[in-house]
Amino acid sequence: DAGVIQSPRHEVTEMGQEVTLRCKPISGHNSLFWYRQTMMRGLELLIYFNNNVPIDDSGMPEDRFSAKMPNASFSTLKIQPSEPRDSAVYFCASSTRSTYNEQFFGPGTRLTVL
């Protein structure tokens, strides 16, 4: 079975541009998580969805960040406008909706904002 799929794997853009990151969770999983990883702050949860509904977006840094999950097999994380401090690796993870199940991570998108 395919794991969590993320695209693109690498993105280089200029400050002010819009960036859209994409994620396809594992089929049958009904929870989806977006994380950001940097050397300074480690792995941070940005937002997560249960059954396509956003449950907790308290980790979203500011209004420039938005996430959607239009259906069970697709989610996007958008940054508009992007800034150099947004440079990080962004991970998507999915799991079955349970307190006691591990999350499966995608390979990540390495974003560089110049």
Place this chain on the structure above:
Amino acid sequence: GESVGLHLPTLSVQEGDNSIINCAYSNSASDYFIWYKQESGKGPQFIIDIRSNMDKRQGQRVTVLLNKTVKHLSLQIAATQPGDSAVYFCAENGNNQGGKLIFGQGTELSVKP
């Protein structure tokens, strides 16, 4: 607030030795804990988990120990191999019903041949 922290940011061991990676958690309501391994350029991978009704759980070459009295979690890797070199994260659920996990800062394990 809730936090999960690791005592040692780096750990260097000789190939064949046993490794112990430690983690402290602060949320006494957490009842589920996970260890993840992250290799360079990859996403975190599940290693082993444990529920709070257990003190110890063993996998293949790995053992997780949970001490709820002092809120401490450890990962033991037996006969450490070069392929074990990675960053290891502990995570707790904070008794969150939605599947949310709180991750620690990570420990980098380096295995010397």
